[in-house]
Amino acid sequence: MKKVHVYVTLKRGVLDPQGKAIQKSLNSLGYEEVVEARVGKYLELQVEEGPNLMGRVKEMCDKLLANPVIEDYSFEVEEAIHS
């Protein structure tokens, strides 16, 4: 079993009203040093081992996990810890 971490972010230039709201809220709570906030998604997948794991995760991102028109993604694979 492998654990895959996927990070999905809005492309540079795409407006992020949720991030803007978070930045303004932080500023009004007294954290005036925050000049920008951008919000993305973080996914953890547990995947059974098989051939071409990297390629298949890339396909999952392109088809379902990210919207390639407005989002970028990256991912990394780690050995899952047995518990």
Added chain:
Amino acid sequence: MKKVHVYVTLKRGVLDPQGKAIQKSLNSLGYEEVVEARVGKYLELQVEEGPNLMGRVKEMCDKLLANPVIEDYSFEVEEAIHS
């Protein structure tokens, strides 16, 4: 200027219906090796340098960015790339 990456995840044991939906969708698209998906948030903050940056980011997470009742968070600080 520093760039701060914040990862917010649901605590283990908290139901994640969005993650379950993603897992089932991946399975029905033919990615049957995916046995679990959990969804979290990923935030990128641009922060002006100042004293006690780590402590202040921790406060921001506790007060606004994460819900400590049901969520865990972690963060890391990097030098922002000048562009």
